[in-house]
Amino acid sequence: MTSSAGLAPVLWIAVALFSPACLAHGAHVHGVANVELVRERDSVQIQLTADGEGIVGFERAPRDAAEQAKVDAARSRLRQGPALFALPAAAGCRQVSSVAEVPHAGAAEAAGESDDRDHHHDDAKADGHADWKVSYVFRCVRGAAVDGVDLAGLFGAFPDITRAELQWITDDAQSGAELAPGRSRTALVVQ
């Protein structure tokens, strides 16, 4: 009894470490975003992965100017990390970079985004699912004050995203949470 109880936390940590990869390679479900948050000292890195259906309503190359405009608007909005992921004000975090990987972006390079890099990939299959991936880096005055995150902004901006699987790691703990509109916040402490 005592030995198995002692073993359990180790197994649990192993499962938690492997679960992001499992999620990434699991069944593709529409409207579910995967969010990985890593807080290391005064730096917070967030990686968002979401399907095209949840972001713009389609998972193929834009067919006309209106769809292209929708993609461009979504990309611009996705790069505004602070509007999507609310970190505690006491931490004094600001976004220092955001990089968006937009499926099917191809030659349709948007103008006026010279402040940062956008990586565009043409390798998404025309008949397959295509994920949007956005990486954010925040620098904080007091990283230790980042004791929670709220995704209300993300759900508000993209109503077709109805669930988010969050995995988080801080300097001293790691866990995950399933978030949704109406319960969009989680504390970054092991409950």
Ligand SMILES: [Zn+2]
């Ligand atoms: Zn899909």
